Amino acid sequence: MKIWIEKQTALIDFTLASLARRKVKNFGLLLVYMLIVFLLASVMLYTSALRREAAQVLKNSPEVIVQRMVAGRHDLIPPGYLERLGRIRGVQKKEGRLWGYYYDAVVKANYTFMVPTAGAVAAGKVADGKIVVGAAVARERGLVPGNLISFRSYSGRQFSFAVADVLPHEAELVSADLLLLSEADYRAFFQIPAGHYTDIALSVANPQEVRNIAAKLAETLPDSRPILREEVLRTYESIFNWREGIVLVLLSGSILAFAIFAWEKASGLSAEEKREIGILKAIGWETGDVLKMKFWEGALISLTAFLLGYIAAYLHVFRFSAALFEPVLKGWAVLYPRFELVPAVDGFQVATLFFFTVFPYTVATIVPIWRAAITDPDAVMRS
Amino acid sequence: MLSRNSHRALVFLTFILVAFLLTFADAASQRTSRSAALAANARLVERLGLTDLCLFTEARYTRHPSQADLHSAFQDHPIGLEHFPSGSLLPPPRSLAASYENLDRKTNRPD
Amino acid sequence: MIKLTNIRKAYNQGRENEFWALDGINLEIEAQRVTALCGPSGSGKTTLLTIVGCLARPTSGRVHLKERDISGLPERFLTEIRRSTFGFVFQQFNLIKGLSARDNVMLPAYPLGGDWRALHDRAETLLDSLKLGHRRDARVEWLSGGEQQRVAIARAMINDPQVVIADEPTANLDTALSREFLAILENLKEQGKTILLTSHDPLVIESTVVDTVVNLRDGRLVRGA
Ligand SMILES: Nc1ncnc2c1ncn2[C@@H]1O[C@H](COP(=O)(O)OP(=O)(O)O)[C@@H](O)[C@H]1O
Ligand SMILES: [Mg+2]
Numbered sequence: 001m002k003i004w005i006e007k008q009t010a011l012i013d014f015t016l017a018s019l020a021r022r023k024v025k026n027f028g029l030l031l032v033y034m035l036i037v038f039l040l041a042s043v044m045l046y047t048s049a050l051r052r053e054a055a056q057v058l059k060n061s062p063e064v065i066v067q068r069m070v071a072g073r074h075d076l077i078p079p080g081y082l083e084r085l086g087r088i089r090g091v092q093k094k095e096g097r098l099w100g101y102y103y104d105a106v107v108k109a110n111y112t113f114m115v116p117t118a119g120a121v122a123a124g125k126v127a128d129g130k131i132v133v134g135a136a137v138a139r140e141r142g143l144v145p146g147n148l149i150s151f152r153s154y155s156g157r158q159f160s161f162a163v164a165d166v167l168p169h170e171a172e173l174v175s176a177d178l179l180l181l182s183e184a185d186y187r188a189f190f191q192i193p194a195g196h197y198t199d200i201a202l203s204v205a206n207p208q209e210v211r212n213i214a215a216k217l218a219e220t221l222p223d224s225r226p227i228l229r230e231e232v233l234r235t236y237e238s239i240f241n242w243r244e245g246i247v248l249v250l251l252s253g254s255i256l257a258f259a260i261f262a263w264e265k266a267s268g269l270s271a272e273e274k275r276e277i278g279i280l281k282a283i284g285w286e287t288g289d290v291l292k293m294k295f296w297e298g299a300l301i302s303l304t305a306f307l308l309g310y311i312a313a314y315l316h317v318f319r320f321s322a323a324l325f326e327p328v329l330k331g332w333a334v335l336y337p338r339f340e341l342v343p344a345v346d347g348f349q350v351a352t353l354f355f356f357t358v359f360p361y362t363v364a365t366i367v368p369i370w371r372a373a374i375t376d377p378d379a380v381m382r383s
Numbered sequence: 384m385l386s387r388n389s390h391r392a393l394v395f396l397t398f399i400l401v402a403f404l405l406t407f408a409d410a411a412s413q414r415t416s417r418s419a420a421l422a423a424n425a426r427l428v429e430r431l432g433l434t435d436l437c438l439f440t441e442a443r444y445t446r447h448p449s450q451a452d453l454h455s456a457f458q459d460h461p462i463g464l465e466h467f468p469s470g471s472l473l474p475p476p477r478s479l480a481a482s483y484e485n486l487d488r489k490t491n492r493p494d
Numbered sequence: 495m496i497k498l499t500n501i502r503k504a505y506n507q508g509r510e511n512e513f514w515a516l517d518g519i520n521l522e523i524e525a526q527r528v529t530a531l532c533g534p535s536g537s538g539k540t541t542l543l544t545i546v547g548c549l550a551r552p553t554s555g556r557v558h559l560k561e562r563d564i565s566g567l568p569e570r571f572l573t574e575i576r577r578s579t580f581g582f583v584f585q586q587f588n589l590i591k592g593l594s595a596r597d598n599v600m601l602p603a604y605p606l607g608g609d610w611r612a613l614h615d616r617a618e619t620l621l622d623s624l625k626l627g628h629r630r631d632a633r634v635e636w637l638s639g640g641e642q643q644r645v646a647i648a649r650a651m652i653n654d655p656q657v658v659i660a661d662e663p664t665a666n667l668d669t670a671l672s673r674e675f676l677a678i679l680e681n682l683k684e685q686g687k688t689i690l691l692t693s694h695d696p697l698v699i700e701s702t703v704v705d706t707v708v709n710l711r712d713g714r715l716v717r718g719a
Contacts, residue, residue, distance in 0.1 A: 007607030012389035014597075014604060020388075021592035054436055056421055060429035065450065074450075097432060101443060110440045112447075120430040134437070170420040171427050176437045177446070199450075201432050232434050232449040272591075279588045280601070282549060283649065284577030286570065289605040300392060307399040314406040318413070333441040342417045343410035377576075378549040380588055381540050381661060387610065 011293040012300070018276075019297065030305055036258050037309025037357050038316070044349055045317045046325060052344035054236035057174055058229075062201035063210060065097075065227040066217060074225075079195030081221070085202070088220060090213050092205040096197030098186050102151065102179070107140050109334035111179045115186045124164070128182045131161040136176035136335050138166040153189045161185070169338070176337035263364055274372050281377040290373040291366055298365030302358040309357075310350070318343045495525035495657070495688050496546055501555035503541055503713075515541040517713040519555070523690055524706070525656075528683055531692040532699050533710035539692035540585075540661055542710070546690060547580045547659045548572040577602065581650030583660040587642045589634040589649075595621060595641075596630040599648045606653070613652075620648040624678065640671040647678060658682060660691040664698055672697050679703050 019026045066085070068075050077096060085094050098115040116126055125132050133143055143149060143163050150160040167175045187194065204210050214226040277290055285293075316322060321340055322329075329336075427433070435447045444451035503516040515538045523529050523546070531539045544550040545557065548564065551572075557565040564575060581602075589598045599617040621630045624644040629637060634645055643663065650658055664672040672695065680703050682689060693699060699707055709716040 003607035005607075006610060007605060009387070009389040009393075010604040010607065010610060012392060013387060013610075014601070016388040016392055017593055017597055018590075050436075053421070057424045057428055058434070058436075060425050061434045062432045065434060067450070095432075101446070110442075110446065112437075112440075114431065116431055120432075136437075167427075168423070171424050173436055173438075174424055174428055174433050175431075177440045178431075178437075180431075227434075227449060235449040236436065275588075276590055279590060281573075282582060282584070282588070283602040284573060284653070285602075285605050286573045300396075303396065304399070307396075307403045311399065311402050311406060314409075318410070329438065333439055333445075335440040337437050342421060343413050345407060345410045376550060377573075378544040380584060381544050381549065 008292070008296070011289065012296050015293050015297045015300065019301075026301075030301055032258055033301065033305035033357075033361070034309040034312070036255060037306050037353070038312045040255075040357070041310045041313035041353060042316050042322065042324070044353060045313055045343075045345065046322050046341070048346050048349060049317065049341040049344045051237055053173065053341055055233055058233055058236065061229055061232055063204050063207070063229045064202040064214065064217075066200040066202060066221075067225045067227065068199070068221075069223055069225050074199075076192065077197040077200055082197070082200060084221065085200065085217075088213060088216050090205055090209045091202050093203040095201045097199050097201050098183060098192070099198050100190055104141075104151065107334060109137075109140055110177065111137055111335070112177050113179050113181060113186060113189070115183045116180050121180060122165075126164065126180050126182055128184050129160070129162060130164040130182070131185075132165040132167060132178075132180040133163055134167045134175045134178040135169045135172050136337055137179060138163070139338075140335055151189070153191075155191050159185070159189055172337040173339040177335050259360075274375075275380070277369065277372045278375065278377065278380040281373065281375075282380045287373045291369060294366050294369045295362065298362035299358070301365075302361040306354055306357050310353070314343075314345075317341065495560060496523040496690075497556075497558040498522070498542075498546070499556040499558070501542075501545060501552045501557070503538075503545060503550070504553045507553060515713050516545070516552070519713075519715060521708060521715065523688065525688050526683070526686050527705040528679065528689040528691070528703055529706045529708060530699055530704045531690070531708050531710055532694055533716075534694065537710040538713040539710055541713075543659055543661055543690065543692060547582060547657075548576040577605070577653060579656055581653065581655035581658045583643070583646045583650050583658065583663055585662040585665060587646040587666075589642060589645055591635050592633060594631050595626060595634055595637065595645045595648075598634055598645055599652055601652075602649060603652050617648070617652060620651055621645075624648055639666050640674065643667065643671075643675065644678070651682075655687070657688045657690065660689070662692055662695075664693060664695045669697065676701050676703050 066077075068077050068081065082094060082096055085091060095117060097117075100113055102111045102113050103109075104111055116132075121132055124130075131149075133141075137143070141149060143166065145163055145165055147163045148160055149163060150158050152158050161181065167178060181189070186192070202213070204213055210228055210230070214228055217224055217226045280290055280293075281287070316324060318341060321338065326336070434449050437446070439445035498519050498521045501516055501519040501521075502514060505513045505515055519542065531542060533539055541550075545552050552565060555565065556563055559575065559579065564572070567575070590601065593601075596614070596617050599620060600613055603613050618627065618630060621627050621644075624647060626641060626644050626648070629641060634642060637645065643666070647658075650660075663675055667675060676698065679689060679691075683703065691698070698704065
């Protein structure tokens with residue numbers, strides 16, 4: 001055992017000494033390698049934490065949302081519609097919801113205006129003329145409780161509201177752009193007559209029945225489109241999936257470039273390297289020793305790149321709010337939620353990343369050496 | 384003993400390996416310390432009946448991807464030009480399309 | 495020490511350009527003596543060295559090392575024997591560029607897994623004894639030809655071999671350095687090493703250090719020279 005350790009450390013010594021000969025090149029390689037791991041790990045950590053958080057937070061969203069479709073577009077629920085729903089068995093509670101979008105030309109941002117259901121917000125906070133705003137809205141418009149703010153409605157009229165409260169910063173991921181207002185204000189602002197709703201939220205007595213109820217809904221109200229909670233959750237499961245996303249498109253380009261670079265570096269045995277392997281064999285190294293030495297080279301580089309890249313990615317995503325992704329995720333939006341994801345690290349994903357970054361590089365380092373290392377050692381006698 | 388390169392390298396590797404393991408410890412501790420905030424968010428979602436994460440606010444179909452019209456991500460046409468970069472992060476929710484088709488087949492009256 | 499019986503070596507055997515570099519060599523190399531292989535370029539000296547030093551196998555014939563027939567052994571065992579019995583000083587020195595003189599000297603001992611500190615000290619002692627102590631941290635490509643050869647000699651000695659094999663050791667040296675090399679050779683002989691070298695340099699062949707001169711021509715021994 002001691003001999004084994006001494007031997008491996010000696011081989012590592014040699015490998016490091018040879019790497020040190022081309023410092024700039026090898027260091028550059030390590031840096032690029034680290035950057036790739038960093039980007040991959042950042043995407044991986046970010047998306048898995050986001051998906052996990054979405055699943056945890058949205059597990060309580062309405063069981064069924066019923067939209068009404070007119071000519072392929074989402075339309076208002078007309079009066080009487082709600083009553084027709086009542087005849088479907090298994091529906092425990094039904095509620096017309098009022099919400100919509102408002103474009104605020106002052107800061108060029110979109111808000112979501114919403115009427116909270118009765119009792120959802122502390123009494124008196126959302127009354128006529130009083131609103132509660134999301135943290136990003138407050139930040140964008142510089143609002144604190146007690147401020148007055150006015151919006152110009154689509155009808156051209158000016159509406160003033162008093163800010164009664166700001167939703168907590170911790171809730172930005174779900175509520176950054178919200179503006180909660182009373183039903184009367186909402187109907188006046190958007191000129192939606194009484195009896196009309198944006199959509200309908202249903203709760204179902206037996207969760208197992210949800211699919212049947214959705215089918216019945218589609219049957220009795222052919223112009224309705226039910227959206228089930230499980231579908232909402234699945235939407236967020238598939239969001240940022242491995243295969244999607246501009247980040248990954250960019251990444252795959254750089255991964256490919258790196259693969260070529262690494263292959264070039266690892267497999268393109270120079271005449272010099274071939275000669276060195278010949279010398280090592282001639283002075284008494286076995287083929288296995290040469291391979292072990294090269295294994296350590298690949299393993300040290302890829303392990304260092306993996307560990308450093310991963311640590312940097314972890315810090316980036318969970319300590320610096322994935323700041324590098326912001327421009328991509330932000331897109332055209334002005335209003336952007338500030339949120340710190342709760343770390344959710346999937347061990348299996350980390351293992352996969354490890355496997356796909358460390359393993360191929362190490363193999364790419366060893367395989368070409370194999371072919372050089374099994375050549376006859378007498379070749380070095382003539383050069 | 385640090386005079387050997389291999390020893391230096393092993394010390395360095397051990398060091399970053401420990402840092403790597405610490406990230407898991409950090410993740411676990413953050414999960415416990417922030418579980419209350421997560422629960423509060425889940426309650427807010429329940430009370431207000433929210434359906435989506437507020438990630439992209441630039442358009443209807445990116446603000447509420449689960450509530451968007453079926454084809455809105457493609458501007459009412461499957462090969463309509465895409466305007467927003469976040470659209471490339473958001474595929475039209477496949478599950479919705481699938482279940483909609485599904486429901487479509489179950490009804491005998493056309494939409 | 496080493497007995498060669500009817501050694502033949504073909505390059506590119508069975509192909510159009512088949513070439514018999516050695517053709518029936520019978521030779522005994524005595525222990526603790528200096529044997530010089532001498533002959534014109536292309537006569538098969540280097541080929542013979544590779545066979546004695548277990549770098550290559552003969553096409554036919556037997557090689558006995560201390561009564562043991564090693565001509566049929568698999569590569570693994572040959573490497574083992576090469577590492578423990580032979581030390582090589584190549585014509586082009588074949589040092590690994592970019593590494594220090596000391597690292598080069600230590601190389602053959604790495605796969606053995608011995609104590610590193612002891613190995614390190616042994617390398618420095620060897621370099622000191624070859625008057626290279628002051629250059630031990632220098633990269634080998636910064637050393638002069640004579641210094642490089644002495645590093646190569648130190649490397650050949652690091653595993654304390656019984657046999658030292660040197661191919662054209664003075665080919666790249668001037669007269670003064672060649673004399674210095676002969677002095678080192680003398681020293682090795684006194685330490686009880688068996689030495690086998692090739693040369694067509696009269697300075698070496700006629701030197702008193704050399705005990706036996708073996709003449710080669712066209713892959714055969716030339717008797718009575
Ligand atoms: N790998 C090889 N393939 C073919 N021919 C070779 C090879 N190595 C040596 N030879 C030939 O074998 C002969 C003997 O070579 P060598 O032993 O190097 O001679 P010396 O060392 O006496 O100059 C030469 O004619 C050389 O061309
Ligand atoms: Mg020769």
